[in-house]
Amino acid sequence: MVGIVVVSHSSKLAEGVAELAQQMTQNKCALAVAGGIDDPANPIGTDPVQVMTAIETVMDDDGVLVLMDLGSALLSAEMALELLGDEVASSVELCAAPIVEGTMAAAVAAGSGLPLAAVKEEALGALSAKKKHLGVEEEVVVTAAPEVPAGEELRFNWTVLNPHGLHARPAAAIVGALAGFDAVLQIEKAEERANAKSLNAIAGLSVRRDDEITFIASGVQAEQAIAAFKVLAEDGFGEDVTAEPVVAEAEPAPAPLQSVEGAIAGLPASQGIAFGRVAFFQSVMPAVPDRAFAGVGEESNRLFAAIGSIASEMQRSAKSAKDAEQSGIFAAHVAMLTDPELEPKLRGYIADENAIAEQAWISVMFELKAQYEAADSDYMRQRAVDIWDITRQVMVQLTGSEGEGASVPANSILIAEDLTPTDTAKQDKEHVLGICLTGGGKTSHSAIIARAMGIPAIVRAAGAFDLLEDGQQVVLDGFEGLLWTDPSEEVEADLVAQHEAWKAEQAEAASKAMEPAITLDGVHFPVQANIGSFEDAEKVIAAGAEGVGLMRTEFLFQSRAELPDEQSQYEEYKRIAAAFGDHPITIRTLDVGGDKPLESYPMEAEENPFLGHRGVRMCLADKKLFSTQIRALIRAAAEQPNIQMMIPMISTVSELKYCKKLVEEAREELGLSHSNAPMNVGIMIEVPSAVLDADNLAAEADFFSIGTNDLTQYVMAADRGNPKVSELVDYTQPAVLRAIRMTCEAGKRAGIPVSMCGEMAGDTQVTELLLKAGISKLSASASLLPALKEQIRQTSLN
Structure with a gap:
């Protein structure tokens, strides 16, 4: 299978793109990331050695596709190929596709078993569907459907019920399900056909809800493909088709100026009451600098490096967004920045006009902005501010000038004509208590983000600039859409009461996430989190985590030229454990192998690394490596007794006994007995032999934790990275249950307690089944915890 490597200046961006790709493909592709640099003070950058390691991690005979930011990311990727040598580098392709959409398309293609050339082609065409959807006038080339011999076609007709049609996710489901069939497969809509094995081609058809489509198959496995498509369609292509599509309501006309005595009237955009002082805000576009043209190549490189950098920032904003709607806004900005039609226009402008990067960018983007402003739809006209936003962000990157107004003081009610999504997201909630816009709309992205941030806001408050003074005390009513400048005593008292009630409701909602998960019959089930670094701690604690069910220690070992020593490991384990107070933290010992090697610890390639020298097997073969980590854990547990140690990939009782022996030897060396430094030692149940010998293992272990991802693939003998057996990689299979x-x-x-930390733990559809089976606690990613807790509260064990 073709491996995918994502290279970014930001580790969070790279990880976010990878997470999105793996979710879309259900972990069916081999994917590694190389993001940021190992410098806590200045983490933004790229490291050629880290890129080389990532390539080696996913390399096999099918080759590797590398997607990256421009600038130093591109240079680092090129240098990584030099470090790898010609023989290995010949199987690696660097791809100019947009890093987000390109990775999505490449992951789906790779997970479907397509060759490297086809995977790269899919990545390069990643935005063609979006281009067509927006009605760009230039011809959009949909991936050509293969010719089908006449008279050999089988057909299946279907009315699409998906609320948003066949967008990226259902298209990915179709490709993943059909790629393995030996047949020519097409989807037809209104006499236009597209290759059903191509994500971009399907999306390019712009299939919407209630559209009629025809699935056409010919070839050796045509009948099987038709049957598979029918099942997929009836299942909504992996989506809930009962939901109604979101239709933007027409907004009422702006309220008349001063329609309420003592207040400026607008439209409510984000609920809440805020008391503060007026602070005017204006977003300014940096000027095009007066400098000499440096040549087509240099100007192009300069421009696309800036675009790549801002796309990385936008993707990071998408990942850290408060909800899916806010995340989608920034993801759309990434799509705008990386639109495949944009690059040739910019390069053409630079070459034809001998234009510097800044001038080319401004000219092309302002032309695009004008197209949005001329649209018939109010919703589309509001998207012009998004074009302004990304245009300004890139100009700031190019010129080094912020081009913005002064910083906003504390206790402010921000007054602006409109705010870009980036401007809104950057506001400090401790300073900006409310937002009043003279323009914008309830469906504008700034309003959506204000709602996500919990900042009261009103829009279309005509005359605000003329009627207000800087520093003036005002009250913003986001419920009624009013900005009070001179409320009566009675009105002010009512506003104070509403403000207090609103704050109380917010506090209650926040506290609910922190409440324990107790079933209807009064049984408390701890809900914990899976984390991969100290940076994850704050996020999972805020989501209500009652400790950590799985802490992956690989982050300490990855992207390092040398193995971490005992002291550095001890300090990090102690620091993370301290963040969780008295809540337990389960730290998994090093879990690497031939499928995920370390730069600092060379490992031989194996024909089947998932059944090879990995996890505890590798650690037991290197007593020094393993004992160093054990000593660090014991020392940390002596100061943070909430630490417990978990060993992955245990297959036999003898392995566990040897691990315990090493623990006792380390205790003797450190002079820390179990009474002085208590630390439970448990194991992950991931392989069938551990299940079949669970009674004997339980006699030696302090706890079990079921890792359902690996357990499922091992029980079903089905590689979770192989799309041809994807239907078997299902944790609801009777054998897995x-x-x-x-x-x-x-x-x-x-x-002994039995917990679960695999993907299944966060699936609320099986929560009741797991609790009744005997699982004592569940551990999942932060975003899943509130819903998981609520599901437990609605469950009865009787």
Whole structure:
């Protein structure tokens, strides 16, 4: 299978893109990231050695596709190829596709088993569907559907019920399900056909809800493909088709100026009451500098490096967004920045006009902005501010000038004509208590982000600039759409009461996430989080995590020229554990192998690394490596007794006993007995032998934790990265459920707790089943915790 490597200046961006790709493909592709640099003070940058390691991690005979930012990311990728040598580098392709959409398309293609050339082609065409959807006049080339011999076609007709049609996610589901069939497959809409094995081609058809489509198949496995498509369609292509599409309501006309005595009237955009002082804000576009033209190549490189850098920032904003709607706004900005039609226009302008990068960017983007402003739809006209936003962000990157007004003081009610999504997201909630816009709209992206941030806001408050003075005390009513400049005593008292009630409601909503998950019959089930670094701690605690069910220690070992020593590991384990107070933190020992090697610890390539020298097997073969980590854990546990150690990939009782022996040897060396430094030692249940011998393992272990991702693939003998067996990689398979029950029963007989930390733990559709099976606690990613807790609260064990 073709491997995918994502290279970014930001580790968070790279990880976010990878997470999105793996979610879209259900972890069916081999994907590695190389993001940021190992410098806490200045983490933004790229490291050629890190890129080389990432390539080596996913390299196999099918080759590797590397997607990256421009600028130093491109240079680092090129240098990584030099470090790898010609033989390995010949199997690696650097791809100029947009890093977000390109990775999505490449991951789907790679996960479907397509060759490197086809994967790269899919990535390069990643935005063609969006271009067509927006009605760009230039001809959009939909991936050509293969010719089908006449008279050999099988057909299946379907009315699409998906609320948003066949967008990226259902298209990915179709490609993943059909790519393995030996047949020519097409989807037809209104006499236009597209290759059903191409994500971009499907999306390019712009299939919407209630559209009639025809699935056409010919070839050896045409009948099987038709049957598979029928099942997929009836399942909504992996989506809930009962939801109604969101239709933007027509906004009422702006309220007349001074329609309420003592207040400026507008439209409510984000609920809440805010008391503060007027602070005017204006977003200014940096000027095009007066400098000499440096040549087509240099100007192009300069421009696309800036675009790549801002796209990285936008993707980071998408990942850290408060909700899916806000995240989607920034993801759309990334799509605008990386639109494949944009690059040739910019390069053409630079070459034809001998224009410097800044002038080319301004000219092309202002032309695009004008197209949006001339649109018939109010919704589309509001998107012009998004074009302004990304245009200004890139100009700031190019010129080094912020081009913005003064910083906003504390206790401010921000007054602006409109705010870009970036301007809104950058506001400090401790300073900006409310937002009043003279323009904008309830569906504008700035309003959406204000709602996501919990900042009261009104829009279309005509005359605000003329009627207000800087520093003036005002009250913003986001419920009624009013900015009070001179409220009566009665009105002010009512506003104070509303403000207090609103704040109380907010506090109650926040506290609910922190409440324990107790079933209807009064049983408390701890809900914990999976984390991969100290940076994850704050996020999962805010989401209500009652500790950590899985802390991956690989982050300490990755992207390093040398292995971390005992002291550095001890300090990090202690620091993370301290962040969780008395809540338990389960730290998994090093879990790497031939499928995910380390730069600092060379490992031989294996024909089947998932069944090879990995996890505890590798650690037991290197006593020094393993004992260093064990010593660090014991020392940390001596100061943070909430630490417990978890060993992955245990297959036999003898392995566990040897691990415990190493723990005791480390205790003797450190002079820290179990009474002085208590630390439970448990194991992950991931392989069938551990399930079948669970009673004997339970006699030696302090706890079990079921890793359902690996357990599922091992029980079903189905590689979760192989799309041809994807239907088997399902944790609801009877055999997997039986393995879970057997493990829980063994834990109950031995009197040890059994937790779960795999993907299944966060699936609320199986929560009741797991609790009744005997799982004592669940551990999932931060975003899943509130819903998981609520599901437990609605569950009865009787």
